[in-house]
Amino acid sequence: MNISLEYFLIVAQEQSISRGAERAMVSQQDMSNHIRRLEKQYGRLFDRRPKFALTPAGQAVLDTYLQVRMLERSLTERLQNLKESTAGTIRLGLHIARARILLPKILERFSAQYPGVNLEVTHGDTAVFEQLLEQGDLHLFLGINPTIHSSFMGSSVGREPVYLIAAEKLLNQCFPNSSVPDTLSPDQLQKLPLIFSPTVSTTQLQISDFFQRQQLNLHPKVTVGDFDLQLRLAIQGIGCCFCPNMHLSEVRQFLSPNAPVLRRLTVTGLELWNDVKIVRNKRMYHPHYLDVFESILEQEARIALSL
Structure with missing residues (x-):
């Protein structure tokens, strides 16, 4: 992992060097030094006025780094799956209110088949999940009225x-x-x-x-x-x-x-x-147990929608 690029990603998300430094728990000077180091290599990455925003070069670096970051994570997961096909981690985006309804039944069914697979749940809203999925920080999410980007694939639940x-x-x-x-x-x-x-x-x-x-x-x-x-x-x-x-x-x-x-x-x-949909990033590696999990999620969500 390139720490300067990770800091650049945080600043781009926060649209502020000071907020980015606070989130990364580093000094503002340290964050600025990392950004300057990248700008020596790639050119000016941010416009400071009239509003803090990515330059075209900054957007190109961001888009490319997100793809590289996701591919590296997918490679790690794929190699791990070759060693142990029934172990791993699923990163799911799910609104907390829906999680209370769906997760107990989903985990009861899924854990019986794949006891070695862990689940990491991120709570939030559809817009948050879309960003995290694009970055490769989620495998899938259950959202409403999602925007299906070119790298996404969505299946309608109802x-x-x-x-x-x-x-x-x-x-x-x-x-x-x-x-x-x-x-x-x-x-x-x-x-x-x-x-x-x-x-x-x-x-x-x-x-x-x-x-x-x-x-x-x-x-x-x-x-x-x-x-x-x-x-x-x-x-x-x-x-x-x-x-x-x-x-x-x-x-x-x-x-x-x-x-x-x-x-x-x-x-x-x-x-x-x-419009309730399950959305995945088609560029990410999808082990077999993720397909099983998605199928159970879809079934339980359909049942909950029909009540």
């Missing part, structure tokens, strides 16, 4: 509706003089306290785009990325949240017999569907 979830008692408080239909108008939506995901969420970006097109200025009461926590807050009547269908199966696990009634609603003009 389409997943996203609903607005609200406690009946909250709806009665916000609309005391009328019954609430299963489909709300945008004007009715403005009267409800909302629980949002962070703006980096793929689903939240779709929702925010709809609000902008409707010229609605909605301010969330709570912003939190964990769907489990969003549902718990919705049950308490703190607000209502947009929830993918897979996560609704979790509601039954923490609803007591005396829990408030939850309503599953839609919004006029807001068509929210997640």
Whole structure:
């Protein structure tokens, strides 16, 4: 591993030498020295003004280094697989809420067949997984509405509706003089306290785009990325949240017999569907056990989407 190129990769990702140095836990001067060393060899790699960004030469170095880095890792894994075909490590990208639903069943089945294969799970969102897969830091990920790059191959698991979830008692408080239909108008939506995901969420970006097109200025009461926590807050009547269908199966696990009634609603003009896919990097080496793992992941994800 070339340490200067690794530092260059970090700076390119952070778009800042100071943030890159902080992430790499080195001094800013040390980081700058590594970048200058590379620039003597390859030319200017970053523009500092008006905005810190890669130059064309910097982009070329980045693209090439990512390919070399991935090929080196694939070679190491392939040689290891020649020595022991039933041992290794799978690096999976999976949202933490989906991991709680899928991983126990996946690991029960997969570990019975391949006890010598370890699993490293990275939590995040689809955009994060795409970057990590491109860099060779993941073998595969389960994402929604992913961008399929030329080096990726994706298999569709299914389409997943996203609903607005609200406690009946909250709806009665916000609309005391009328019954609430299963489909709300945008004007009715403005009267409800909302629980949002962070703006980096793929689903939240779709929702925010709809609000902008409707010229609605909605301010969330709570912003939190964990769907489990969003549902718990919705049950308490703190607000209502947009929830993918897979996560609704979790509601039954923490609803007591005396829990408030939850309503599953839609919004006029807001068509929210997640295209759920498993994505792999076709340039990476794929041992047989990875194919088995992907098959089990697809089966369990399809079951969870159908509940």
